[in-house]
Amino acid sequence: MSAPNPAALSDAIERRLAFADGLFQAIRERTKDSVGVTRPAWSQQDQVAGEVLIEAANGLGIEASWDAAGNLLLTLAGRDRTAPGILTGSHLDSVPTGGHYDGLAGAIAGLTVQAAFRDLGHVPTPDLTTIGIRGEESVWYGIAYVGSRLAVGSLPHAQLSTLKRGDSGLTLAQHMQAVGVDVDALGKTAPWITARNTKAFLELHIEQAPILVNEGLPVAIPTVIRGNVRFPYARCTGRYDHSGATPRIHRSDALLAVVELLRELDEFWIASEAAGAPDTVFTVGKLFTDAAHHAMTKVPGRVDFTLNFGGTTQDFLDACRERTHAGARRLAALRHVDFDLGECVGSDPTPLDPGLRRALLAAGRQLGLAEREFATVGHDASIFARAGIPSAMILVRNDHGSHNPDEAMDMADFGAGAKLLALAIAKLAD
Ligand SMILES: [Zn+2]
Known part of the structure; x- marks a missing residue:
C-alpha cells in the first residue's frame, strides 16, 4: 500500500482537529488544579490522561497498553509487524501548576495521525506507535526522562528505590506500584525500545521559547538538542x-x-x-x-x-x-x-537525525510552510537519539512561555504540526 497523497492526508488531519481538541479538553477537565494543570509522574493524574487516550484509541481499533515502566503505548498495526516500527509521541506528566500543552500535545498529535490513517483506510508497512511517556519532568524525582530512559535501558533499576518524590517522600518504586507497575518484573525486563526494533522517533512538542511567536510562524524543525x-x-x-x-x-x-x-x-x-x-x-x-x-x-x-x-x-x-x-x-x-x-x-549536545530533518522540511514544503530551524532544549527525543534511534522533532508555536498555566497553543498551529508529522510518517512508513 503506497502512502496516501499529501493533500488527502492533510485534509484528514484537518477533519480530526475537533477530535484532538476534545482530547485536550477532556484531559484538562480531569487534571486541572486551581489555575493550571498538575500531572505528577506515575500518579492518578497522568494515569487518567492516558486512560482518556486509551478510550479514544479503542474506538478507532488502535491497540492500547501500558509498557513495563507504565508508559502508554497506542499501536496502529502495520502490514509487516516484524519490521522496525515508527514511534511518535511525548510525555504525559507536567510540572506542578503547569501548562496544558507541554508534552501532551505530542501524545495527542500521534493519536491524531493514527486516526487520520484509519479514516483513509491506510495501513502503514511497519507498526506505528504513539507513546505517552512518564516522568519527563525532573521536578518530580530530581532527574528528567525517567520513562524513556527505562524503555531504552539507560536508567539503573536500583534507582527506582532511591529516587524520591520531593513532595510525598515516597520512592519512585512506591509511586509506580500505586499505579499498577510491576516493579520486580520491570527489573527483569530487557530494554524494549531499541535501535533494532525502532526505525525512527518523531516528537511533536510546543516551543518553550518565544521565537515562533515573534516571527509569526506556526512550526519549526529543531536541529540539535542543547x-x-x-x-x-x-x-x-x-x-x-x-x-x-x-x-x-x-x-x-x-x-x-x-x-x-x-x-x-x-x-x-x-x-x-x-x-x-x-x-x-x-x-x-x-x-x-x-x-x-x-x-x-x-x-x-x-x-x-x-x-x-x-x-x-x-x-x-x-x-x-x-x-x-x-x-x-x-x-x-x-x-x-x-x-x-x-x-x-x-x-552533551545531541544532534537530531539529518535524514529525518530533511524529511520534515520536505513535508513542510508540500504543506506550504515556511522553513525554520533552530536548536531546542532537552526532550525525550535526546534519550532515544542517544540510544541510537534516529530521532527528530517538530516545535509548535506557543505563547506566554512554558511550565506555567498560561501556555497557549492555537489548534490551527497544532494542526500544521500534526500535518507535518503525518506526512513525514506516511513517507517513512511506506
Ligand atoms: Zn515537555
Missing part, C-alpha cells in the same frame, strides 16, 4: 563584618565577588555569541545570601548560587567550565574569598 554545563551548588564564602566600620581593603565580601564573577561570565557569553557560537544560553537561576545571618548593616559572608550554561557545541560548553573555574580562582585571590563551585553536572 547540551549543558551546570553548577547546582556553587558557594562563595567571605567574612561577615560591620558594614560601616570595615574599610574596603579589610573586607572579604562574598556578594561582590560573586557579582564580579557573574559579570565576567555574562561578558564571556556576549563575546562568544558575537564570535559566532550558535544558540547559547546562560542563566543564574538562584543567588542568595544566608537569611539567618544577612543584614543591611553586614558585609555578606556567604552567597550560594547556581550557574547553568547551554550550547550546541562541546567547545562552547568546555569553555564555559574553564572560564568559571579560572574566574573563581582569580577572584578568590583578588577579593579574599573562597569559591567552592561544588559538583559540575551536564549533558
